[in-house]
Amino acid sequence: MELNFKIKDKSDKSLKLREANLSTFKKKGFPNKREEDWKFTDLEKVLSENFKELHNNQLDKKKPNVQDLKFSHNSITLINGKLESFDFKSENLQYENFFKINEFHLDQHLNFANELKDNQMQNLNTALHEGGFYLNIKSDYKFRYPIVIYNYFTGVLKNKIINNSETITMSKNSDATIIEYLIDESEGNFFNNTFKYINLEENASLNYYFINKKESNNFFYEFSKVELLKNSNFKKYLFSSGMKFGKFESNIKLNGMNSCGEVYSGLFLGINNHQEIKTNIQHLKPNCQSHQDIKNVLASGSKGVFQGKVFVDSIAQKTNAYQLSKGLLLDKDSEFNTKPELEIYADDVKCSHGSTSGNIDKEALFYLKARGIKEKEAIKIIIKGFLESVLEKIKDKDITDILLNHFNKHIKYENRSN
Amino acid sequence: MSTKVIDTNKEYKYGFTTDIESFKAPKGLNEATIKFISKEKKEPKWLLDWRLKAYKRLKSLKEPNWQKPKYPKINYQDLYYYSAPKSVKDKPKSLDEVDPKLIETYKKLGIPLDEQKRLSGVAVDAVFDSVSVATTFKGELTKKGIIFCSISEAIQKHPDLVRKYLGSVIPITDHYFATLNSAVFTDGSFVYIPPNVRCPMELSTYFRINASQTGQFERTLIIADKGSYVSYLEGCTAPMRDENQLHAANVELVALDDAEIKYSTVQNWYPGDEQGKGGIYNFVTKRGACRGKNSKISWTQVETGSAITWKYPSCILQGDNSVGEFYSIAITNNYQKADTGTKMIHLGKNTKSKIISKGISAGKADNTYRGLVDINKKAINSRNYTQCDSLLMGNKCGAHTVPYIKNKNSSSTIEHEATTSKINEEQLFYCNQRGLNQEEAVSLIVNGFCKEVLQQLPMEFAVEAQKLVSISLEGSVG
Numbered sequence: 001m002e003l004n005f006k007i008k009d010k011s012d013k014s015l016k017l018r019e020a021n022l023s024t025f026k027k028k029g030f031p032n033k034r035e036e037d038w039k040f041t042d043l044e045k046v047l048s049e050n051f052k053e054l055h056n057n058q059l060d061k062k063k064p065n066v067q068d069l070k071f072s073h074n075s076i077t078l079i080n081g082k083l084e085s086f087d088f089k090s091e092n093l094q095y096e097n098f099f100k101i102n103e104f105h106l107d108q109h110l111n112f113a114n115e116l117k118d119n120q121m122q123n124l125n126t127a128l129h130e131g132g133f134y135l136n137i138k139s140d141y142k143f144r145y146p147i148v149i150y151n152y153f154t155g156v157l158k159n160k161i162i163n164n165s166e167t168i169t170m171s172k173n174s175d176a177t178i179i180e181y182l183i184d185e186s187e188g189n190f191f192n193n194t195f196k197y198i199n200l201e202e203n204a205s206l207n208y209y210f211i212n213k214k215e216s217n218n219f220f221y222e223f224s225k226v227e228l229l230k231n232s233n234f235k236k237y238l239f240s241s242g243m244k245f246g247k248f249e250s251n252i253k254l255n256g257m258n259s260c261g262e263v264y265s266g267l268f269l270g271i272n273n274h275q276e277i278k279t280n281i282q283h284l285k286p287n288c289q290s291h292q293d294i295k296n297v298l299a300s301g302s303k304g305v306f307q308g309k310v311f312v313d314s315i316a317q318k319t320n321a322y323q324l325s326k327g328l329l330l331d332k333d334s335e336f337n338t339k340p341e342l343e344i345y346a347d348d349v350k351c352s353h354g355s356t357s358g359n360i361d362k363e364a365l366f367y368l369k370a371r372g373i374k375e376k377e378a379i380k381i382i383i384k385g386f387l388e389s390v391l392e393k394i395k396d397k398d399i400t401d402i403l404l405n406h407f408n409k410h411i412k413y414e415n416r417s418n
Numbered sequence: 419m420s421t422k423v424i425d426t427n428k429e430y431k432y433g434f435t436t437d438i439e440s441f442k443a444p445k446g447l448n449e450a451t452i453k454f455i456s457k458e459k460k461e462p463k464w465l466l467d468w469r470l471k472a473y474k475r476l477k478s479l480k481e482p483n484w485q486k487p488k489y490p491k492i493n494y495q496d497l498y499y500y501s502a503p504k505s506v507k508d509k510p511k512s513l514d515e516v517d518p519k520l521i522e523t524y525k526k527l528g529i530p531l532d533e534q535k536r537l538s539g540v541a542v543d544a545v546f547d548s549v550s551v552a553t554t555f556k557g558e559l560t561k562k563g564i565i566f567c568s569i570s571e572a573i574q575k576h577p578d579l580v581r582k583y584l585g586s587v588i589p590i591t592d593h594y595f596a597t598l599n600s601a602v603f604t605d606g607s608f609v610y611i612p613p614n615v616r617c618p619m620e621l622s623t624y625f626r627i628n629a630s631q632t633g634q635f636e637r638t639l640i641i642a643d644k645g646s647y648v649s650y651l652e653g654c655t656a657p658m659r660d661e662n663q664l665h666a667a668n669v670e671l672v673a674l675d676d677a678e679i680k681y682s683t684v685q686n687w688y689p690g691d692e693q694g695k696g697g698i699y700n701f702v703t704k705r706g707a708c709r710g711k712n713s714k715i716s717w718t719q720v721e722t723g724s725a726i727t728w729k730y731p732s733c734i735l736q737g738d739n740s741v742g743e744f745y746s747i748a749i750t751n752n753y754q755k756a757d758t759g760t761k762m763i764h765l766g767k768n769t770k771s772k773i774i775s776k777g778i779s780a781g782k783a784d785n786t787y788r789g790l791v792d793i794n795k796k797a798i799n800s801r802n803y804t805q806c807d808s809l810l811m812g813n814k815c816g817a818h819t820v821p822y823i824k825n826k827n828s829s830s831t832i833e834h835e836a837t838t839s840k841i842n843e844e845q846l847f848y849c850n851q852r853g854l855n856q857e858e859a860v861s862l863i864v865n866g867f868c869k870e871v872l873q874q875l876p877m878e879f880a881v882e883a884q885k886l887v888s889i890s891l892e893g894s895v896g
Contacts, residue, residue, distance in 0.1 A: 036484070039822075314813045314814065315813075329825065329827070329828035332795070332798075332827050332828050332829070335825065336824075337822075337825070338821075338822075339820070339821065339822050340819075340821060340823075340834070340836070341819060342817070342818060342819040342820075342838055343816070343818045344810065344816060344838050345815070345816045346810075346813050347812055347815070348813075348840055349838065349840070350839055351838040352837040353819070353835070355821070355832070355835075356832060357823070357825040357830075358828075358830065359831070
C-alpha cells in the first residue's frame, strides 16, 4: 500500500505540529495485531488488502441527496467530514445565547490530543486534520429536541483518507441528545479516521446515538474520549447495519463522584463485515457507575470483536460496573472474539461481566415453530428480540421508532446452512 | 468492617534449610553447563542434542514482558543449574541408606515416605533439589505395568517412551522459560499408565527447593495410554531465604483415546516476607494434550505461595469428544503477585471445557486471571463454560480478569462470567453474631467461596488445602 500523505497548507500555524505528528506516524505505521489493542483487528492488514494507495488530496464537494428524519430536530450537516451547515430553528430560540458551534480547527483540540499522543491514529489525525465541528452547550441549557448530525460521504472518494474530529462540551446542568446519522453514498473506497472529544461538566447529561443508514462498503475508525465530572451522565448507543470495516473505541473517564457512563450496542453484521467495539471505562472517583451491553448478530462470514475494559482506581469505592457481551453466530464462517477485562484496585465494589456466544437457541426456535411460525420468520423474531433488548432503556419514542424501523430493514436472514 | 490489628509475625511453617553439602555444577548458562548436566545424568546423545538445540533456540528468544507482575531482571549467568545433595551420588538402595537429614526434612514436611505412610496409600517420588531420592510403592505399581519414576530413570530405562513424548506437548520452540527448561532440566517425574489400567492410588510428588541460588528446572511427563486413568498430586513447600529463586518447570500431559488424567497441585512456596522481600518466582509451563477420542484432562490448583506465580495450565483438546477442566484457587497476600489462568484450545469435534477460577487478593497483592478459550472452525458442537470470581480484601490490593474468548464457529457455545467484590458484610455479621471472631468468620466465608474448587481435590489434599487457605489469609483481615 502506497501512502501519499502530504501536508498541503504550508502557511498553517500548526505546520510544525502537523509535521512532527506525521513523522511519528510514519515511524509507527498503521497498528497491527502485534499491538494488544489491535489483537483481533489487524488494521495494517485490512487496509493493505483493500487499498493500493491512500492519499489525503482535496476533492471536489458533491451535494448529497438530503435525507431528512421525520420528527422535530435540530441538525448539523457534515459532508466528507467537514462542517457544511447547521439548523437550530426547531429550538425556536436565539441559539447563540445557549450554545456555540463553529468549524473545528486543529489548534482547538491540542489539549485533548496531547493526552493521546502515543496513539498513532491520533498522530495521523492531527497531521492530516481536515475539519469537523466544535459545539459548546452553555450552562443550564436543556435541549428540547435532539440534534441530528447528518454525516454524509459523497462523490468519488477513491483511496481517500479523511481525518476529522469533533469536540462537544456540555457545561454545567446542560442536557442534550445527539444522533449521528451516517449516510454513505460515495463511490470508491475511503478510510475515515475520526476523533471525538466529549466533556461533561457537573450535572450535565448527554445521550449519543450512532446509526448508519445503510450498509457501507467503507472503512471507519472512531476514537471517543469522554470525560465526566460530578453527577454527570453519558450514554452512548451504537447501532450499525454493517460496514466493511469499523472500529469504535470509547475511552470514558468517570472523573467526578456519582457520574455514570453507559455503552449500548446492537449490531447486525453482514457479508465479510469486520466490526470492533472497544471500551475502556475508568472509574477514578467513588460512587460511579458504568453499564455496558453489547449485542452482535454475525452472519455471512462476518467478524465481530468486543474488547471491554473496566478499570477501578483504589479510591473509587462503591463502584458499580456491569458489562455484558453477546454474540449470535448464524453461520459457520462467522466469528465472535471478545476480551472483557477487569482491572480493580478498590475492594468495596461490585464489578461483573458476562460474555456468551453461540447459535440460535434450538428450544426457542422449536417453541416458535410449534406455534405455526415458519422457520425463517421464527429466526427473524429471535434475532429481533436479541437486538431489541438493547433498546429497552431508551425513553425517547422517536428514537426507538427509528431504531425499530432500522432493525426491521436490516435483518435480512437468508440461507441457513444447517 | 472494624479495624483489627493482628499479629502478622507468623513464621512461615516450612521455612527452614537443611544443612546438606550440595554438589553443584559451575554457575552460568552455557553449552558446557548443559553438557555437564547431561554427562552427570548419563544421558544418551539424542537428549544432549535435543538440549543443545533448545539452548540454541533460547539464545534467539527474548524474555516475555506482557505479564502483569514485573520482576527484577534475572541474571541467568549467576545461577547454578545443577545441584544434587552429595549423599545421593551413590544411589541409595533403601531408605536406610538415605541421608537421615533428608528423611528428617521430609518428616517435617509430613511427606509419607516410610512405613506409616503406606497406610495412607500414597506412592511418593520425592525430589530433593534435583535428584530423586527414593520412590515407594514401586512394586505394586509395577505389577500393573505402571511406570512411575524420576525422569532421569525413565531416560535410562524407557528411552523409547521418553523420546516419543518428551517435547511433544511443549516443544523446544516454545516460549522463553519453557525453552530454558528444555535446555537445562535436571529431574522430575515420569508416569506411564498402560492401556486399560486404572491407577490404584494417587501418585504424588513433593518438590522442594533447597540449595541456595539453584533454579529448579523440573520436567514432568505423564502419559495415559488408551482407556487408562491416573490422578497425580503435586505439592510444594520451600525454605525461608532472602534471595529470589527462579522455578521454571515444564509439565507435559498426554491423554490417548478414552484416557483420563487428573492433575492436582498445592503450591505453598515461600512467598517472601511482609515487606515483599524474597520469595520464589514460579514461572511454570503446564500443558496437556487430549490427543485421543473421549479423553479428559483436569487441572486443579491451589496457589498460595511464591512471590510471583505466573502459569497457565492448558488443555489442547485435539481428540473428538475430549474434555478439559481447570479449577483454580489463587490466594495472594502482602506483596505477592499472581498471574494465572488457563488456555482451552478446542480443535476436535464435540469438545467441552470448563473453567472455575477463584482469586483472592489481600494486603498489597495483585491477582490476575488471564485465560484463553479458542474454539476453532472445525471444533463443531463444542462448549465452554467459564466462571472467574475475585475477592478483594482491602483497598491496596488488586484483582484483574483478562479473558480472551474466540468463537470461530456457529455450532459452538461459550459462556463466560466474572465477578469482583469484597466479602459480604451481611455474611460476616451473621458469623460474628454467632460468636465467630472476625478471622474465623473470614476463613469460613473464604472456604465457602473456594468450595467448588476444593471439592475437586483428592481427600489427602483437600484437608491440607483448606488449612492453607486460612493460613494464607491470616493477618489480612482489617
